[in-house]
Amino acid sequence: MEELGAVRIYNDLVSKLDTYAKGLVKKYEGSMKCSRGGCTECCTVEEIYPVEAYAILAPVMQGKIDVSDLPEVEDREPGKCVFLKNSECSIYDARPIECRIMGYPGKLENEIRYCEKNFIEKPEFEDCDLIDSANVDASLESINMLFIEETEQGVFGEGKVSLENLLGSIKNLP
Ligand code: SF4
16 A cells, blocks of 8 residues: 555654654763653653554554554553553554653753753753754644545544554454
8 A cells, every 4th residue: 555645754754853862862871761661751641643643553554563562451550651561662663753752852932941850960952952842743733634634534533542542442453
């Protein structure tokens, strides 16, 4: 099946963010606590855009994610993301955009914000270290609009998708 344009652009965004994140971890080695199986403090995501849900469902359908490795909805830790299992993200490679940049340094209303667990020593950030999360959000919104258009709302509808419902549906796949 031909790849949807929205999915291609989404994958480009993921790859850009991953390159940025890898570079930052390398530059501030020793300070960054964000990594798989590291800190799970911001693993509290509840809802994602349909295009992000598709990016989780597609590898399941392609057999790249083994459904039996995913947690059970009823084992969810209160207040935590339903995909968290044994303090690790069970869909790490397919995780949504928010999970890829949370805790990284960004500028908001002229103030630099970041997770203090990451940078205890408060480094002097360079401009290239700062993520423009408003810009990332705007890009994701446009990619999602394109996804909705291309799929004629067929996959998850127009609204945000609950991760709990998504995991429930994946677990009930025939
Ligand atoms: S999808 Fe993964 S990284 Fe994102 S909040 Fe859930 S467990 Fe954490």
